[in-house]
Amino acid sequence: MKRTILLHPDPRLKKAAKPVEDITDELRALSDDMLATMYDAPGIGLAAPQVGVLDRLIVLDCVKKEGDTPRPLVMFNPEVIASSEETNVYEEGCLSLPDLFADVTRPEIVDVTWMDPDGRPQQETFDGLWATCVQHEIDHLNGKLFIDYLKPLKRQMMTRKMVKLKRELARG
Ligand code: K1U
Numbered sequence: 001m002k003r004t005i006l007l008h009p010d011p012r013l014k015k016a017a018k019p020v021e022d023i024t025d026e027l028r029a030l031s032d033d034m035l036a037t038m039y040d041a042p043g044i045g046l047a048a049p050q051v052g053v054l055d056r057l058i059v060l061d062c063v064k065k066e067g068d069t070p071r072p073l074v075m076f077n078p079e080v081i082a083s084s085e086e087t088n089v090y091e092e093g094c095l096s097l098p099d100l101f102a103d104v105t106r107p108e109i110v111d112v113t114w115m116d117p118d119g120r121p122q123q124e125t126f127d128g129l130w131a132t133c134v135q136h137e138i139d140h141l142n143g144k145l146f147i148d149y150l151k152p153l154k155r156q157m158m159t160r161k162m163v164k165l166k167r168e169l170a171r172g
Protein backbone atom coordinates (compact mmCIF):
# COMPACT_ATOMS: atom_id res chain seq x y z
CA MET A 1 0.00 0.00 0.00
CA LYS A 2 1.27 3.42 -0.99
CA ARG A 3 1.69 5.95 1.85
CA THR A 4 1.48 9.74 1.77
CA ILE A 5 4.87 11.49 1.88
CA LEU A 6 5.01 14.45 4.28
CA LEU A 7 6.13 17.74 2.78
CA HIS A 8 8.53 20.20 4.42
CA PRO A 9 7.86 22.16 6.59
CA ASP A 10 6.32 19.61 8.96
CA PRO A 11 7.29 19.21 12.64
CA ARG A 12 7.50 15.40 12.21
CA LEU A 13 10.40 15.84 9.76
CA LYS A 14 12.40 17.72 12.43
CA LYS A 15 12.13 15.08 15.20
CA ALA A 16 14.62 12.31 15.99
CA ALA A 17 13.15 8.85 15.36
CA LYS A 18 13.29 6.18 18.08
CA PRO A 19 15.30 2.95 17.82
CA VAL A 20 13.35 -0.17 16.78
CA GLU A 21 13.44 -2.67 19.68
CA ASP A 22 11.45 -5.45 18.04
CA ILE A 23 11.01 -6.01 14.29
CA THR A 24 7.30 -6.86 14.21
CA ASP A 25 5.11 -7.93 11.26
CA GLU A 26 3.62 -4.42 11.40
CA LEU A 27 7.08 -2.87 10.85
CA ARG A 28 7.83 -5.35 8.04
CA ALA A 29 4.52 -4.33 6.39
CA LEU A 30 5.52 -0.67 6.82
CA SER A 31 8.86 -1.36 5.07
CA ASP A 32 6.97 -2.99 2.15
CA ASP A 33 4.71 0.09 1.95
CA MET A 34 7.74 2.38 2.04
CA LEU A 35 9.40 0.52 -0.86
CA ALA A 36 6.15 0.73 -2.87
CA THR A 37 5.91 4.46 -2.08
CA MET A 38 9.58 5.06 -2.99
CA TYR A 39 9.38 3.21 -6.34
CA ASP A 40 6.09 4.96 -7.20
CA ALA A 41 7.41 8.49 -6.43
CA PRO A 42 9.93 7.67 -8.02
CA GLY A 43 12.83 7.94 -5.60
CA ILE A 44 15.98 6.11 -4.55
CA GLY A 45 15.37 6.23 -0.79
CA LEU A 46 12.75 6.89 1.88
CA ALA A 47 12.84 7.21 5.67
CA ALA A 48 9.96 6.28 8.02
CA PRO A 49 9.57 9.88 9.35
CA GLN A 50 8.73 10.95 5.78
CA VAL A 51 5.56 8.84 6.04
CA GLY A 52 4.87 10.10 9.56
CA VAL A 53 6.34 7.15 11.52
CA LEU A 54 9.06 8.12 14.00
CA ASP A 55 10.89 4.77 13.99
CA ARG A 56 14.49 4.23 12.82
CA LEU A 57 13.72 2.55 9.51
CA ILE A 58 14.91 3.44 6.01
CA VAL A 59 14.60 1.84 2.57
CA LEU A 60 16.76 2.48 -0.48
CA ASP A 61 17.50 1.23 -3.97
CA CYS A 62 20.04 3.25 -5.93
CA VAL A 63 19.96 1.01 -9.03
CA LYS A 64 18.78 3.68 -11.45
CA LYS A 65 19.26 2.14 -14.89
CA GLU A 66 16.17 0.55 -16.37
CA GLY A 67 16.80 -3.12 -17.08
CA ASP A 68 19.33 -3.49 -14.23
CA THR A 69 18.31 -5.80 -11.38
CA PRO A 70 16.74 -3.80 -8.53
CA ARG A 71 18.41 -3.99 -5.12
CA PRO A 72 15.89 -2.95 -2.46
CA LEU A 73 17.52 -2.57 0.98
CA VAL A 74 15.50 -2.33 4.21
CA MET A 75 17.49 -1.09 7.20
CA PHE A 76 16.32 -1.00 10.81
CA ASN A 77 18.49 1.08 13.18
CA PRO A 78 21.09 1.99 10.50
CA GLU A 79 24.30 3.54 11.80
CA VAL A 80 27.34 4.99 10.05
CA ILE A 81 30.26 3.42 11.92
CA ALA A 82 33.08 4.86 9.77
CA SER A 83 33.38 7.62 7.15
CA SER A 84 36.12 8.43 4.66
CA GLU A 85 38.12 11.66 4.87
CA GLU A 86 37.46 12.10 1.14
CA THR A 87 34.24 13.87 0.30
CA ASN A 88 31.88 13.89 -2.62
CA VAL A 89 29.49 16.59 -3.86
CA TYR A 90 26.10 15.47 -5.19
CA GLU A 91 23.11 17.52 -6.28
CA GLU A 92 20.57 16.08 -3.85
CA GLY A 93 16.80 16.05 -3.99
CA CYS A 94 14.22 14.97 -1.43
CA LEU A 95 10.72 13.58 -1.84
CA SER A 96 9.65 15.89 1.02
CA LEU A 97 10.84 18.91 -1.05
CA PRO A 98 9.77 17.96 -4.59
CA ASP A 99 11.56 19.64 -7.50
CA LEU A 100 14.15 21.38 -5.30
CA PHE A 101 17.82 20.41 -5.62
CA ALA A 102 21.12 21.59 -4.13
CA ASP A 103 24.75 20.49 -3.92
CA VAL A 104 25.60 18.75 -0.64
CA THR A 105 29.11 17.63 0.41
CA ARG A 106 29.33 14.35 2.35
CA PRO A 107 31.93 11.64 3.07
CA GLU A 108 32.54 9.66 -0.14
CA ILE A 109 32.62 6.20 1.49
CA VAL A 110 30.77 5.02 4.61
CA ASP A 111 30.57 1.79 6.58
CA VAL A 112 27.01 1.16 7.76
CA THR A 113 25.52 -1.38 10.18
CA TRP A 114 21.83 -2.24 10.43
CA MET A 115 19.33 -5.00 11.15
CA ASP A 116 17.54 -6.62 8.20
CA PRO A 117 13.79 -7.47 8.30
CA ASP A 118 14.64 -10.93 9.75
CA GLY A 119 16.51 -9.27 12.64
CA ARG A 120 19.95 -10.31 11.30
CA PRO A 121 22.77 -7.79 11.80
CA GLN A 122 24.30 -6.52 8.55
CA GLN A 123 27.34 -4.42 7.67
CA GLU A 124 28.40 -3.00 4.30
CA THR A 125 30.67 -0.36 2.78
CA PHE A 126 28.88 2.04 0.45
CA ASP A 127 30.30 4.49 -2.08
CA GLY A 128 28.98 6.68 -4.90
CA LEU A 129 25.24 7.35 -4.95
CA TRP A 130 24.59 4.58 -2.39
CA ALA A 131 26.81 6.38 0.16
CA THR A 132 25.12 9.73 -0.53
CA CYS A 133 21.65 8.23 -0.29
CA VAL A 134 22.19 6.18 2.90
CA GLN A 135 23.59 9.28 4.65
CA HIS A 136 20.64 11.40 3.43
CA GLU A 137 18.19 8.80 4.78
CA ILE A 138 19.96 8.43 8.15
CA ASP A 139 19.83 12.24 8.44
CA HIS A 140 16.03 11.98 8.15
CA LEU A 141 16.07 9.69 11.21
CA ASN A 142 17.86 12.48 13.10
CA GLY A 143 15.39 15.17 11.99
CA LYS A 144 17.85 16.63 9.49
CA LEU A 145 17.07 17.61 5.89
CA PHE A 146 19.53 18.25 3.05
CA ILE A 147 18.60 21.96 3.16
CA ASP A 148 20.11 22.09 6.68
CA TYR A 149 23.54 21.89 4.97
CA LEU A 150 22.85 25.04 2.92
CA LYS A 151 23.46 28.71 3.73
CA PRO A 152 20.50 30.21 5.66
CA LEU A 153 19.35 32.39 2.75
CA LYS A 154 19.10 29.45 0.31
CA ARG A 155 17.42 27.31 2.98
CA GLN A 156 14.84 30.05 3.66
CA MET A 157 14.21 30.46 -0.06
CA MET A 158 13.50 26.73 -0.45
CA THR A 159 11.30 26.68 2.66
CA ARG A 160 9.28 29.62 1.30
CA LYS A 161 8.77 27.78 -2.00
CA MET A 162 7.53 24.75 -0.07
CA VAL A 163 5.13 26.83 2.08
CA LYS A 164 3.70 28.28 -1.15
CA LEU A 165 3.40 24.81 -2.74
CA LYS A 166 1.64 23.40 0.33
CA ARG A 167 -0.78 26.36 0.35
CA GLU A 168 -1.60 25.75 -3.33
CA LEU A 169 -2.05 22.00 -2.76
CA ALA A 170 -4.34 22.67 0.24
CA ARG A 171 -6.49 25.02 -1.90
CA GLY A 172 -6.86 22.21 -4.45
O1 K1U B 1 14.84 10.75 1.08
C1 K1U B 1 14.26 11.12 0.08
O2 K1U B 1 13.54 12.10 0.10
C2 K1U B 1 14.47 10.39 -1.23
C3 K1U B 1 15.50 11.03 -2.11
C4 K1U B 1 16.85 10.36 -1.84
C5 K1U B 1 18.08 11.05 -2.34
C6 K1U B 1 18.17 11.59 -3.58
C7 K1U B 1 19.34 12.19 -4.01
C8 K1U B 1 20.43 12.22 -3.18
C9 K1U B 1 20.33 11.68 -1.93
C10 K1U B 1 19.16 11.09 -1.51
C11 K1U B 1 15.09 10.84 -3.56
O3 K1U B 1 14.97 9.75 -4.01
S1 K1U B 1 14.80 12.25 -4.53
C12 K1U B 1 14.44 11.59 -6.15
C13 K1U B 1 15.67 11.12 -6.87
O4 K1U B 1 16.76 11.44 -6.52
C14 K1U B 1 15.52 10.23 -8.05
C15 K1U B 1 14.32 9.92 -8.58
C16 K1U B 1 14.22 9.08 -9.68
C17 K1U B 1 15.34 8.56 -10.25
C18 K1U B 1 16.55 8.89 -9.73
C19 K1U B 1 16.66 9.71 -8.63
Ligand code: ZN
Residues within 6 Å of the ligand: 093, 094, 095, 096, 136, 140
Ligand atom coordinates in the same frame (compact mmCIF):
# COMPACT_ATOMS: atom_id res chain seq x y z
ZN1 ZN C 1 14.87 13.19 1.76
